[in-house]
Amino acid sequence: MTRFSILCLLGLFSTSMLFAQNGVTQCGTPTGQPRFPLNTYQELPDPATPSAEEWATVSTPKASWGSIDYRYAKRMIPTKGLQKVSVLQGWRGERVNAQAVVWTGEDIQNLNLSLTGFKSSKGAVLPADACTAAFMRYVMTDQLNLNGKGGCGNRPDHSLFDSLLVADMIDPDLKSMKLPARTSQPIWVQCWIPQSTTPGMYKGNLLVKDGEKLIASLPLEIKVSSRELPQPSEWAYHLDLWQNPFAVARYYQVPLWSQAHMDAMRPLMKMLADAGQKIITTSIMHKPWNGQTEDYFESMVTWLKRADGTWAFDYTVFDRWVEFMMGVGINKQINCYSMVPWKLSFQYFDQATNSLQFVTTAPGEPAYEEMWMAMLTSFAKHLKEKGWFDICTIAMDERPMEVMQKTLKVIRKADPDFKVSLAGNYHEQIEKDLYDYCIAIGQNFPEDVRIRRAAENKRTTYYTCCSEAHPNTFTFSDPAEAVWISFYSSKKHLDGYLRWAYNSWPLEPLLDSRFRSWAGGDTYLVYPGARSCLRFERLIEGIQAHEKIRILRQEFQEKGNEAGLRKIEKMLVPFNLGDMPEIPAATTVNRAYSILNSF
Known part of the structure; x- marks a missing residue:
């Protein structure tokens, strides 16, 4: 048994009572909340510590367009890819994306988002549901193998790897949130341009608020081509x-x-x-x-070996x-x-013994x-x-x-x-x-x-x-x-x-x-x-x-x-x-x- 397996088993045994109530990550780390959440949940604690000296320069909440090429760290003031206006280009029928980021030196009690309408200079408008804005959520990750050449192989001890929170998931169900002081929060904006859209430049704004108080109105421009992408x-x-x-x-x-x-x-x-x-x-x-995988693939076909040795299959x-x-x-x-299969062992139901059996054979x-x-x-x-x-x-x-x-x-x-x-x-x-x-x-x-x-x-x-x-x-x-x-x-x-x-x-x-x-x-x-x-x-x-x-x-x-x-x-x-x-x-x-x- 590998060291990793032993650690996992020890973790699972030590948290067996907790697991019945709360979630546990892959190696027995308690999540502190009900397992398998679907609607609301709390992200894991950030291993990184914010720099008090750096955050001292931020007195009030701020927001800016960023770049979709960056993952903005939760405990760091964003600096890369910041821009006052986000300009997107796309064919009719294409999905285009933008990322904004909010950061604050004080608590924001009710951070929420909305988009204005998008209208061209000729009066054409995008449908109200063409563009969406959602908060991004942070998930724990690690890194490549220590040689930097890939990510394959058992990871017997995650203490050998960096563990950090990264912005990845887009959560349309989270309509508002409390943003603690010394924290950054990315926002994902997507516009799926209808194929019927009149070509031109469409302008609108992303509104970032604390309750009803406006933090920022961020201009977004979408240049729609006359070309068309199929469904x-x-x-x-x-x-x-x-x-x-x-x-x-x-x-x-x-x-x-x-x-x-x-x-x-x-x-x-x-x-x-x-x-x-x-x-x-x-x-x-x-x-x-x-x-x-955590959930292995079972057969979608039932294999039956009859008592007379012939085969039958249910689909x-x-x-x-x-x-x-x-x-x-x-x-x-x-x-x-x-x-x-990777293991040349084939399961079937054996009618003669009324039990599941395996046969090991190869091409x-x-x-x-x-x-x-x-x-x-x-x-x-x-x-x-x-x-x-x-x-x-x-x-x-x-x-x-x-x-x-x-x-x-x-x-x-x-x-x-x-x-x-x-x-x-x-x-x-x-x-x-x-x-x-x-x-x-x-x-x-x-x-x-x-x-x-x-x-x-x-x-x-x-x-x-x-x-x-x-x-x-x-x-x-x-x-x-x-x-x-x-x-x-x-x-x-x-x-x-x-x-x-x-x-x-x-x-x-x-x-x-x-x-x-x-x-x-x-x-x-x-x-x-x-x-x-x-x-x-x-x-x-x-x-x-x-x-x-x-x-x-x-x-x-x-x-x-x-x-x-x-x-x-x-x-x-x-x-x-x-x-x-x-x-x-x-x-x-x-x-x-x-x-x-x-x-």
């Missing part, structure tokens, strides 16, 4: 963020697959659909990733989940994990082929009856090539028309067999392979995980790295991006983003209560940029605009993987935006 459901971008319904059931304390479970997931998954998600994540066997849960996800607008692809072995031939034959028949066969893939991740070759033989034997997806290393020998091929960010598809795959209407993407120090979407990552990810995909002419965890929450995700195995925030991009965050909104921002580049490339190719095409490619040249952090992601991204917004 997210129409984006070509192939976004694959893996969903974890099991985490939602645990956090909301509702029975798995009940109506209450579905109701809890609906706004969370609608957020994902609005980001352009294309794929439904399904688990067709028990623990495809060997329970690596009730699988169907319920897929139909639910399609109902929120995610309906382009179903990825089914995994014929090659290439007779038992493996016998079991999976029965499953895939039944599964193909079911998918065809539901009309889903053509959008379904048998999915694996990070599996060796030799294992994949043996697995592919079984799949083709069961039904040669099954689509297959893989997230892992690039293997020339199996590339042609893969419909959806996602490789690690440090690898490359040969140019002729990428072009051929596009002509064959196959999906070609890349992924990041805990391995990458930069770019990444940890809770301590440079916010612009989430945008950089999709500019890089555009540079490589890829279809999109995969990340393994949309909502695999740790024990108390609203309070503490740290996890036992990876850097803080690695396991999730959104929060309970269908709350977004800085990382997720900036990821969407990059996806929009990728889609805009795709639209412009297509237009310039059709019109023979060689100068426009060259300008786009030149814009993307600086997106080099090895440049960060020496060249901050924000520097590269903002230079690209100045060009992209000129078209």
